Amino acid sequence: MTEKIAMWHEFITVYTAALAEAERYGDVGGMEWNQHMIEFYRGKIEEAEKRSA
Structure with missing residues (x-):
């Protein structure tokens, strides 16, 4: 799941x-x-962070 979260952070960077x-x-x-x-x-x-907590 950490890899997906990192990927989503990258997507946010691109969209920003x-x-x-x-x-x-x-x-x-x-x-x-x-x-x-x-x-x-x-x-x-x-x-995802709520699920993994």
Whole structure:
């Protein structure tokens, strides 16, 4: 499970960078998508950490 959590952290990093780029260009759809994906993976990490505790 630790490997999946590390992978999800990497995904969050990628989506955070994409969010910054979307904000720079005013891409509202891109901002919404990237925010959604960041929250999605944060939720998966939180859920996995609760299960492993």
